[in-house]
Amino acid sequence: MSTLCLPEQQTPLLTHIEPLLAAAENYQLGEAVELGASRSAVVDIVIEGQAISLAFGDTKLEGTGYQVRDLWVAPYPSLAEMQQQVANQPQLVVLGLPTATGFADIWHHNGEARANHCHQMGDREPAQAMLLASLALDYPLEDAVTLARAYARSVVYQDGLLAWPLERQCFPRPLTANHSEAEVLGWSSKEVAVKPFAKTDPAKLKLYPVVDTAEWVEKVLELGVKTTQLRIKDPSEPTLPQQVERIIAAGREHQAQVFVNDYWQLAIASQAYGVHLGQEDLETADLAAIQQAGLCLGLSTHGYYEILRAAEFAPSYIALGHIYPTTTKQMPSKPQGLSRLALYQQLIGDMFPTVAIGGIDLSRAESVWQTGVSSVAVVRAVTQAEDPQAAVDAFNRILVRPTEQ
Ligand SMILES: Cc1ncc(COP(=O)(O)OP(=O)(O)O)c(N)n1
Ligand SMILES: Cc1nc(C(=O)O)sc1CCOP(=O)(O)O
Numbered sequence: 001m002s003t004l005c006l007p008e009q010q011t012p013l014l015t016h017i018e019p020l021l022a023a024a025e026n027y028q029l030g031e032a033v034e035l036g037a038s039r040s041a042v043v044d045i046v047i048e049g050q051a052i053s054l055a056f057g058d059t060k061l062e063g064t065g066y067q068v069r070d071l072w073v074a075p076y077p078s079l080a081e082m083q084q085q086v087a088n089q090p091q092l093v094v095l096g097l098p099t100a101t102g103f104a105d106i107w108h109h110n111g112e113a114r115a116n117h118c119h120q121m122g123d124r125e126p127a128q129a130m131l132l133a134s135l136a137l138d139y140p141l142e143d144a145v146t147l148a149r150a151y152a153r154s155v156v157y158q159d160g161l162l163a164w165p166l167e168r169q170c171f172p173r174p175l176t177a178n179h180s181e182a183e184v185l186g187w188s189s190k191e192v193a194v195k196p197f198a199k200t201d202p203a204k205l206k207l208y209p210v211v212d213t214a215e216w217v218e219k220v221l222e223l224g225v226k227t228t229q230l231r232i233k234d235p236s237e238p239t240l241p242q243q244v245e246r247i248i249a250a251g252r253e254h255q256a257q258v259f260v261n262d263y264w265q266l267a268i269a270s271q272a273y274g275v276h277l278g279q280e281d282l283e284t285a286d287l288a289a290i291q292q293a294g295l296c297l298g299l300s301t302h303g304y305y306e307i308l309r310a311a312e313f314a315p316s317y318i319a320l321g322h323i324y325p326t327t328t329k330q331m332p333s334k335p336q337g338l339s340r341l342a343l344y345q346q347l348i349g350d351m352f353p354t355v356a357i358g359g360i361d362l363s364r365a366e367s368v369w370q371t372g373v374s375s376v377a378v379v380r381a382v383t384q385a386e387d388p389q390a391a392v393d394a395f396n397r398i399l400v401r402p403t404e405q
């Protein structure tokens with residue numbers, strides 16, 4: 001249970017907040033949110049005992065939270081100026097800044113500014129309402145800002161229908177180097193622009209065991225698996241280059257799609273089938289070199305913004321994690337759950353293959369598969385199975401579409 005308390009002047013937002021919370025309940029997107037009145041001029045949200053405040057316009061933020069600027073009177077600051085300001089002010093959230101070709105929403109992330117951009121922005125109140133509703137539903141700030149814009153736009157597209165935004169056309173585009181307007185708009189990014197990555201074979205991308213030795217890669221390929229990944233987290237592991245060579249040879253022998261986690265230079269040098277990278281790698285890895293070498297690229301995502309950001313790079317697949325709690329890896333984010341997964345899958349549609357990961361076992365595979373994902377990645381469900389062959393066979397029986405039966 002969380003609470004969302006509005007000051008008097010923000011109560012008109014309830015016109016949007018109430019149906020949005022009802023839609024979220026309907027889709028089972030989060031815990032129930034109790035609405036109340038704030039005794040101060042700021043909006044107060046409390047989730048699991050943690051309080052954040054949001055101050056709009058001239059209201060001053062005191063304490064933890066966000067100062068939201070969303071009312072613009074010419075002359076506007078430039079996008080480059082706001083990028084700098086937000087990078088220096090972690091609490092500043094900028095909504096609907098007019099730019100040369102549209103509108104930008106900007107927020108702070110790890111010492112930098114991030115932004116979405118769109119040509120039509122919708123109205124201010126729906127955006128404010130969704131920002132608050134989605135924060136109260138425990139979406140991270142970047143997803144709340146992304147949903148705020150998607151909702152404000154969807155109210156326009158759907159002719160005033162107050163519903164949870166689902167369609168890609170409502171969502172803004174993250175400003176990355178791959179955004180054709182980033183340069184014209186004066187947005188500077190650390191990533192480089194890249195062409196689309198090689199495509200995977202969807203028929204092979206179903207059960208996707210992620211394992212930590214070349215021996216395990218060879219073993220799962222022997223068991224009939226057609227997509228797998230070598231994930232060795234210790235970069236000083238002395239046998240790393242040999243293990244990568246081994247898995248590439250084994251992948252070729254079995255005509256399988258074998259990915260290397262993290263070590264993209266090694267993967268290029270050894271002409272691996274593909275590389276899997278995380279969000280933080282997008283700014284440091286040489287994506288152009290990976291693309292030019294013809295390798296497939298899988299990208300991790302953990303929410304709306306990361307999905308849209310990943311899509312900008314046209315990867316070979318988008319991984320959606322973590323769906324359920326996992327003990328395999330310490331996760332900074334919360335488990336997404338099936339309902340959020342289903343909406344992410346609907347948003348991505350057939351634009352890119354998708355891979356669900358995190359806490360998936362045989363008992364959960366069927367419901368994950370029913371969301372429409374292209375693949376299910378597992379660690380423990382195969383490597384800790386009493387009988388890995390039986391586990392692989394059981395997954396293979398589940399991961400079938402009706403047209404293939
Ligand atoms: C299929 C698949 N999905 C997600 C991940 C996680 O990648 P990343 O976020 O880079 O984290 P590490 O695996 O490097 O800890 C993955 N490896 N594979
Ligand atoms: C490697 C990894 N990445 C995740 C993500 O969400 O990005 S979850 C995960 C571990 C998945 O392990 P298991 O199947 O044992 O829960």
Ligand SMILES: [Mg+2]
Nearest residue numbers: 261262277278
């Ligand atoms: Mg990684």
